[in-house]
Amino acid sequence: MQKKVLIVHAHPEPTSLTRQLVEVSLQTLRQQGHEVLQSDLYGMHWKAVFDEHDFPSRADPDRLSFIAESGHSYLGGQQVADIAAEQQKLLAADAVVFQFPLWWFGMPAIMKGWVDRVWAYGLAYGYQNAGNRYRYGDGAFKGKRAMLAVAVGGPARDYSPRGINGPLEQLLFPITHGSLYFPGFDVLPTFAVYGTGRMAADEVAAARQAWRSRVERLFEEAPIPFRPQNGGDYPDGHVLAAHVAAGQSGLVAHIAGPETVPLPRPLERGA
Amino acid sequence: MQKKVLIVHAHPEPTSLTRQLVEVSLQTLRQQGHEVLQSDLYGMHWKAVFDEHDFPSRADPDRLSFIAESGHSYLGGQQVADIAAEQQKLLAADAVVFQFPLWWFGMPAIMKGWVDRVWAYGLAYGYQNAGNRYRYGDGAFKGKRAMLAVAVGGPARDYSPRGINGPLEQLLFPITHGSLYFPGFDVLPTFAVYGTGRMAADEVAAARQAWRSRVERLFEEAPIPFRPQNGGDYPDGHVLAAHVAAGQSGLVAHIAGPETVPLPRPLERGA
Numbered sequence: 001m002q003k004k005v006l007i008v009h010a011h012p013e014p015t016s017l018t019r020q021l022v023e024v025s026l027q028t029l030r031q032q033g034h035e036v037l038q039s040d041l042y043g044m045h046w047k048a049v050f051d052e053h054d055f056p057s058r059a060d061p062d063r064l065s066f067i068a069e070s071g072h073s074y075l076g077g078q079q080v081a082d083i084a085a086e087q088q089k090l091l092a093a094d095a096v097v098f099q100f101p102l103w104w105f106g107m108p109a110i111m112k113g114w115v116d117r118v119w120a121y122g123l124a125y126g127y128q129n130a131g132n133r134y135r136y137g138d139g140a141f142k143g144k145r146a147m148l149a150v151a152v153g154g155p156a157r158d159y160s161p162r163g164i165n166g167p168l169e170q171l172l173f174p175i176t177h178g179s180l181y182f183p184g185f186d187v188l189p190t191f192a193v194y195g196t197g198r199m200a201a202d203e204v205a206a207a208r209q210a211w212r213s214r215v216e217r218l219f220e221e222a223p224i225p226f227r228p229q230n231g232g233d234y235p236d237g238h239v240l241a242a243h244v245a246a247g248q249s250g251l252v253a254h255i256a257g258p259e260t261v262p263l264p265r266p267l268e269r270g271a
Numbered sequence: 272m273q274k275k276v277l278i279v280h281a282h283p284e285p286t287s288l289t290r291q292l293v294e295v296s297l298q299t300l301r302q303q304g305h306e307v308l309q310s311d312l313y314g315m316h317w318k319a320v321f322d323e324h325d326f327p328s329r330a331d332p333d334r335l336s337f338i339a340e341s342g343h344s345y346l347g348g349q350q351v352a353d354i355a356a357e358q359q360k361l362l363a364a365d366a367v368v369f370q371f372p373l374w375w376f377g378m379p380a381i382m383k384g385w386v387d388r389v390w391a392y393g394l395a396y397g398y399q400n401a402g403n404r405y406r407y408g409d410g411a412f413k414g415k416r417a418m419l420a421v422a423v424g425g426p427a428r429d430y431s432p433r434g435i436n437g438p439l440e441q442l443l444f445p446i447t448h449g450s451l452y453f454p455g456f457d458v459l460p461t462f463a464v465y466g467t468g469r470m471a472a473d474e475v476a477a478a479r480q481a482w483r484s485r486v487e488r489l490f491e492e493a494p495i496p497f498r499p500q501n502g503g504d505y506p507d508g509h510v511l512a513a514h515v516a517a518g519q520s521g522l523v524a525h526i527a528g529p530e531t532v533p534l535p536r537p538l539e540r541g542a
């Protein structure tokens with residue numbers, strides 16, 4: 001079945017690994033018969049900085065509160081055009097893929113600014129203008145899938161379970177869990193290519209092939225089993241119940257382990 | 272003894288909590304006789320997006336590699352003026368304080384872009400043009416202190432050890448460990464004010480007072496005991512030795528526990 005996929009990417013150099021992998025995404029998805037939407041943030045000269053110019057019609061002209069003005073603009077249908085256009089793409093998409101080089105263990109500023117500006121109050125948080133009622137597995141983007149594909153300069157062992165940088169998936173938790181699962185996306189495990197500073201041609205080819213396989217299974221693969229806010233694990237909507245992930249704390253406690261929830265077997269899920 | 276402190280801050284609204292706490296920083300540090308440098312990122316219209324315009328003199332005019340061009344510009348003394356000016360402030364400072372609202376569990380894009388652009392190859396990474404020889408406790412900023420002060424919209428319990436967002440200090444690890452300890456800063460525990468969306472006057476006053484106490488002890492407080500790369504815990508410079516934090520993995524393994532390294536008692540350290 002034809003789906004719509006939005007690719008949001010952030011590298012200005014057409015021959016960069018990031019952009020090569022974007023080409024793989026486009027090619028693979030089109031070959032599968034899907035429709036592809038793109039946000040080429042450098043190419044669009046995306047405005048990264050969230051500021052007063054994003055609120056031409058103010059709820060309070062005297063004091064700039066981002067939350068209040070974001071809600072006023074979004075709920076009142078008075079957003080600036082570039083923000084509204086990205087939200088339309090998101091709402092149309094069945095899946096969103098973010099492709100970027102890992103800079104200081106996060107997104108390049110131009111992509112962070114895409115999240116800062118597009119994730120409006122009433123849409124990505126405060127959904128239905130109902131505070132935190134809908135979040136973490138619930139919300140405007142429920143039923144859609146998201147995935148990160150990152151180009152990492154350093155070696156894989158620096159990101160291994162006991163590697164000096166910390167494990168990649170934990171470093172990206174503020175994005176995967178905090179920015180994507182929060183407004184309702186099912187988030188797939190991150191795809192990473194390491195050591196991108198010095199890659200031989202055969203390594204680039206291998207990376208392209210590995211990424212192609214992930215893209216082909218975008219609608220089949222099992223998401224990271226983050227715990228939903230409204231599924232019973234957080235009785236007060238804030239803190240894990242004592243019997244859930246008993247004895248654990250920190251980021252990993254918010255991922256269901258095989259002992260509590262059976263991990264879905266990807267190949268059995270169907271497209 | 273008089274010190275120099277750089278305050279980097281990112282909120283355009285002068286009456287915001289972030290900016291009120293910036294005022295407390297300035298006042299407190301000046302009362303202590305310190306010299307204060309400032310980078311008011313919104314006020315400066317800081318360029319957030321790292322792009323080709325940051326490299327007027329290119330090592331390779333045909334293909335944009337950020338690492339290669341950053342090194343070429345920094346090591347060749349050919350950086351753009353705004354980046355060089357921030358690096359001068361950093362090198363002059365004995366401590367750097369970052370004050371910002373927490374947006375999607377990280378820095379606002381304008382501040383992320385300050386890191387992306389100012390953290391040059393040869394300075395913040397690839398120090399001495401020696402690859403990863405100097406990092407995590409070593410590097411250009413060794414001997415300096417850094418601290419984050421964040422204004423958080425949500426309630427504190429969402430950031431508690433088993434709170435749904437994850438513990439704040441783990442969410443900020445890509446910044447504290449990955450961006451500040453990496454180039455050599457001693458990083459102090461993060462200061463946070465929660466529930467900033469709806470604060471009564473007495474709560475604001477309490478937050479100002481709590482922050483004042485932290486600023487007063489900026490040069491006395493014990494830093495987070497991140498494990499240095501070159502101190503023996505990472506024999507190959509990449510992965511923890513088996514006997515270090517035995518049985519642990521993930522972000523927390525990179526913080527020395529009281530069982531392995533005695534936590535310094537802050538009040539005994541002296542100014």
